[in-house]
Amino acid sequence: MKYRKFLTCCIAAIIAAGCSISGQKNSDRAFTITEMDRMSEVYYKEFSDNHNITKSAVRELRTSQCIMRALTRSVEGAYAGMRTEWAVDITRDCSMNTAVLSHGHLLISNCVVGKLQNQDQEAYIIAHAFAHTLLEHDNERISPYLAEKSKEKDYSFKRYLRSEGGYDVFTRAVGLPDREGLITPYSLEQEMMADIIAINTMANAGFNPSAALIVWQNMNIDPDLNAGKYIETHPHSSDYLNQLSELVEKAMPEYRRVRTDYGRVPLCQK
Numbered sequence: 595m596k597y598r599k600f601l602t603c604c605i606a607a608i609i610a611a612g613c614s615i616s617g618q619k620n621s622d623r624a625f626t627i628t629e630m631d632r633m634s635e636v637y638y639k640e641f642s643d644n645h646n647i648t649k650s651a652v653r654e655l656r657t658s659q660c661i662m663r664a665l666t667r668s669v670e671g672a673y674a675g676m677r678t679e680w681a682v683d684i685t686r687d688c689s690m691n692t693a694v695l696s697h698g699h700l701l702i703s704n705c706v707v708g709k710l711q712n713q714d715q716e717a718y719i720i721a722h723a724f725a726h727t728l729l730e731h732d733n734e735r736i737s738p739y740l741a742e743k744s745k746e747k748d749y750s751f752k753r754y755l756r757s758e759g760g761y762d763v764f765t766r767a768v769g770l771p772d773r774e775g776l777i778t779p780y781s782l783e784q785e786m787m788a789d790i791i792a793i794n795t796m797a798n799a800g801f802n803p804s805a806a807l808i809v810w811q812n813m814n815i816d817p818d819l820n821a822g823k824y825i826e827t828h829p830h831s832s833d834y835l836n837q838l839s840e841l842v843e844k845a846m847p848e849y850r851r852v853r854t855d856y857g858r859v860p861l862c863q864k
Contacts, residue, residue: 623733624741627696630733633751634695637764640755641701642683651684654707658682660862661717661801662700665724668799668858690813690824692719693768694727701770709819711812713862714805717796722806722828725791726769731784736767769827777827785828786837793841797849800858803842810835 619626625633641647659682666680681699685691688705695701700720710716726732743749754760762772771777780788793803810830813821830838852858 622737623730624737624744625733627730627733630730631697633736633764634699634732634768635697636752637755637761637768638695638697638699640752640761641765646685646687646701647683648686648704651704651707654704655682655684657707657713657716657862658684658700658702658720660860661713661720662724664799664801664858664860664862665717665721665795668852669795688820689771690719690819690821691770692723693770694720694723695768696727696730696732700724705820710809712805713860714796714802715809717799717801717860717862718792718803718806718809721792721795721801722788723769725788725795726780726784728791729784729787731780731788732768734784735778735780736764739763739767771823771827775823777823779827779829782829782834785830785834789838789841793838793845794848797845798852798858800849800853800860803845803849807835807839807842810838 662680662682679698680694683699683701684707685701685703687703689703690706690709692700692702692706700723702720706719707716710719740751740754743754744751755764762774762776765772766776766778769780789806793806796803796806813819813825
């Protein structure tokens, strides 16, 4: 069983928001973290079998692997039992879409790597998706669909994925658009919790947290980023962005400290 503890700098904010991470079932989560790991592994097999993975984006893959490694290793020890090595796959769709599957795979669009301006901006997108998984939001989002169905005598998750609509429901639950382009937005509470973790993780890894604000500014004005579905899935109002700016400001001293005192200066630039 995986027991997860938050970084010291995140604890007060998480408690204040009433958020919990246990890996256990509760009123919002119908599955344990072990069960979610098994389901995401089965889903990944279906996802890759549907030819959604590209093997040709070698440079982009190396950049994303480097960023994911820096982010996860910076919190090693803060989450007891958390894996420190995560596989990375570049997906074929050219849009601002990213998901981290709980069994250990980052799925990131080729366009996230290719169209963002630098490693700090990509680190925000990855850290945000990583945070949603740490917070078990995939569990919360799939539970309304599978809580009762999973108790049926002849239930099989693999069969469910291959049923009409099943694959698309799970795709939306992990934060990606389904095959018809439909999405399931995260709640504002889920977004705020993910950003608290993402911004602090970025700072602790030596990535500039202020890149988050630039990412959102560019996604809202630059059609070439193909960020429409991402914006719908991750709602950020102007008031929300003001709160995000406050999070960034509070994280900047830690960002400067880890670079100066610990030499955490990621070199993942493509």
